Amino acid sequence: MHKYRSHTCVQLNKANVGENVRLSGWVHRVRDHGGVLFVDLRDHYGITQCVADPDSPAFKAVEELKAESVVRIDGLVKARDGAAINKDLPTGEIEIFINELEILGPAKELPLPVFGDQEYPEDIRLTNRFLDLRRERIHNNIVMRSKIITYLRNKMVEGGFVEYQTPILTASSPEGARDFLVPSRLHPGKFYALPQAPQQFKQLLMIAGFDKYFQIAPCFRDEDARADRSPGEFYQLDIEMSFVEQKDVFEAIEPVLRGVFEEFGNGKRVSKEFVQIPYAESIRKYGSDKPDLRNPIEMENVTEHFAGSGFKIFAGQIANDPKVQVWAIPAPTGGSRAFCDRMNSWAQKEGQPGLGYIFLRDGEGAGPIAKNIGPERTSAIREKLGLKDGDAIFFVCGLPNKFASFAGAARTKVGTDLKLIDEDQFALCWIVDFPMFEWDEENEKVDFSHNPFSMPQGGLEALENEDPLTINAYQYDIVCNGFELSSGAIRNHRPEIMRKAFEIAGYEQSVLEEKFGGMLRAMEYGAPPHGGTAPGIDRIVMLLCGEENLREVTAFPMNQQAQDLLMDAPSSVSAQQLRELHIRLNLPKNEG
Numbered sequence: 001m002h003k004y005r006s007h008t009c010v011q012l013n014k015a016n017v018g019e020n021v022r023l024s025g026w027v028h029r030v031r032d033h034g035g036v037l038f039v040d041l042r043d044h045y046g047i048t049q050c051v052a053d054p055d056s057p058a059f060k061a062v063e064e065l066k067a068e069s070v071v072r073i074d075g076l077v078k079a080r081d082g083a084a085i086n087k088d089l090p091t092g093e094i095e096i097f098i099n100e101l102e103i104l105g106p107a108k109e110l111p112l113p114v115f116g117d118q119e120y121p122e123d124i125r126l127t128n129r130f131l132d133l134r135r136e137r138i139h140n141n142i143v144m145r146s147k148i149i150t151y152l153r154n155k156m157v158e159g160g161f162v163e164y165q166t167p168i169l170t171a172s173s174p175e176g177a178r179d180f181l182v183p184s185r186l187h188p189g190k191f192y193a194l195p196q197a198p199q200q201f202k203q204l205l206m207i208a209g210f211d212k213y214f215q216i217a218p219c220f221r222d223e224d225a226r227a228d229r230s231p232g233e234f235y236q237l238d239i240e241m242s243f244v245e246q247k248d249v250f251e252a253i254e255p256v257l258r259g260v261f262e263e264f265g266n267g268k269r270v271s272k273e274f275v276q277i278p279y280a281e282s283i284r285k286y287g288s289d290k291p292d293l294r295n296p297i298e299m300e301n302v303t304e305h306f307a308g309s310g311f312k313i314f315a316g317q318i319a320n321d322p323k324v325q326v327w328a329i330p331a332p333t334g335g336s337r338a339f340c341d342r343m344n345s346w347a348q349k350e351g352q353p354g355l356g357y358i359f360l361r362d363g364e365g366a367g368p369i370a371k372n373i374g375p376e377r378t379s380a381i382r383e384k385l386g387l388k389d390g391d392a393i394f395f396v397c398g399l400p401n402k403f404a405s406f407a408g409a410a411r412t413k414v415g416t417d418l419k420l421i422d423e424d425q426f427a428l429c430w431i432v433d434f435p436m437f438e439w440d441e442e443n444e445k446v447d448f449s450h451n452p453f454s455m456p457q458g459g460l461e462a463l464e465n466e467d468p469l470t471i472n473a474y475q476y477d478i479v480c481n482g483f484e485l486s487s488g489a490i491r492n493h494r495p496e497i498m499r500k501a502f503e504i505a506g507y508e509q510s511v512l513e514e515k516f517g518g519m520l521r522a523m524e525y526g527a528p529p530h531g532g533t534a535p536g537i538d539r540i541v542m543l544l545c546g547e548e549n550l551r552e553v554t555a556f557p558m559n560q561q562a563q564d565l566l567m568d569a570p571s572s573v574s575a576q577q578l579r580e581l582h583i584r585l586n587l588p589k590n591e592g
Contacts, residue, residue: 008045169192
């Protein structure tokens with residue numbers, strides 16, 4: 001017999017009754033039922049119930065067992081009595097009568113229990129992550145993550161993509177988030193950067209003639225943490241294709257993502273088609289470029305119904321500035337004064353003066369706004385929104401670029417509180433036609449809106465002849481249930497277009513040459529049209545596991561302060577290490 005086990009803790013069943021077996025694992029819990037001791041023994045695969053009565057030679061050893069000790073158990077497989085069968089366990093029809101027990105790894109008093117799924121403070125969980133990972137829900141999440149990555153990798157290979165690795169130590173980029181910098185010992189005063197994404201390298205692979213690339217790529221960004229973004233590092237399914245248009249990328253990626261949500265989505269419905277929503281339309285309808293399409297609410301522009309109306313607060317703003325708009329947020333079933341008042345109070349807590357509303361009853365509108373604009377305008381708004389008695393309408397007024405995010409939050413709040421969101425689906429869509437440029441108010445200049453390597457719609461002619469703020473890019477995002485899964489684009493593969501785009505964004509040619517010289521040189525030697533995208537692995541796993549925080553699907557995450565509490569990182573280094581790197585610390589006074 002094997003030194004540690006003849007079976008795992010999920011393999012035994014009624015067919016094994018009468019066999020002498022050996023199991024090894026962790027003591028999940030010990031129960032005393034009238035002098036008979038039951039040990040739930042757990043390994044990576046499952047749980048087997050083991051039993052010791054006072055006649056068992058191992059009874060005394062079992063009495064002294066501590067939770068999470070690692071033990072070897074030898075024993076006889078017996079069938080459970082009918083009432084004792086546990087149908088929730090694969091091994092629920094049998095139990096092991098313990099003949100011999102050996103403690104392989106004793107456990108101290110636990111800082112947090114593994115049995116059960118109680119909530120514990122983050123610092124305790126992450127400091128003792130090795131224990132936290134033993135808990136069933138987290139353990140299953142990490143196993144699920146591995147299965148999802150395997151599925152994605154196989155689907156990409158089936159689609160004719162080839163996996164290539166790109167460098168981890170590279171050059172710092174001026175775009176996007178902050179880089180993690182790595183000092184060079186061999187080149188004093190110079191630094192590598194960890195890649196925020198393999199963006200330039202995957203484009204260079206296309207220029208080098210590799211037609212379909214993918215990689216389960218680690219990415220590093222020195223960003224503040226939030227629930228749907230890990231501080232430090234994350235993984236993405238990085239993809240690039242040559243000789244493609246936007247629709248070709250969509251056709252290649254949609255089956256992969258649809259498939260992974262169908263395979264691991266626990267029976268939830270998955271979008272058969274990924275609708276394509278232009279960025280401007282998404283902002284107007286949903287107040288966000290990451291719309292949750294499970295929420296049926298769509299906002300409408302109702303400015304015309306307030307212009308010249310008796311509701312002076314809105315009418316005055318419209319008259320003074322032609323850019324002012326009024327958006328209506330329909331609230332099906334929300335037509336009670338109590339709900340409308342709650343929404344108004346919520347808006348005030350969000351820093352707004354309030355949230356105007358009309359609630360519908362007896363075939364007409366009620367509330368101050370309805371009274372001021374009159375029944376004809378109220379009826380026209382009601383018809384436009386397709387609402388009925390028992391519903392409500394909320395309104396926001398001002399410059400859309402100032403209030404859109406608040407309006408989107410209000411839409412989400414209404415949909416959530418009125419239970420309008422269909423939780424039993426994964427609603428995927430493409431957001432397309434992102435602006436190529438935006439106005440940077442802080443620096444009073446035009447800058448890139450998103451990815452500087454995107455191809456502008458209209459190419460060089462548009463850059464030379466059109467207002468930059470009206471130019472869209474061949475850029476797109478994949479969104480699922482209100483989470484951005486990835487950004488992507490058809491790339492700019494012409495050096496003259498790249499130079500002009502960076503010139504518009506205010507970058508000197510010397511900066512362009514210094515930071516992106518390799519890319520520019522490559523483009524000058526025959527670059528194919530190409531494009532791609534990069535769905536985030538962590539967010540896909542988070543959605544499929546039904547979690548709301550990436551730390552629940554990452555084996556060893558950092559905390560909100562970007563610290564690894566288990567390994568004590570970041571940590572101080574020795575004076576000798578600093579000398580080798582030609583670095584002298586200049587700490588802030590409160591840290592020095």
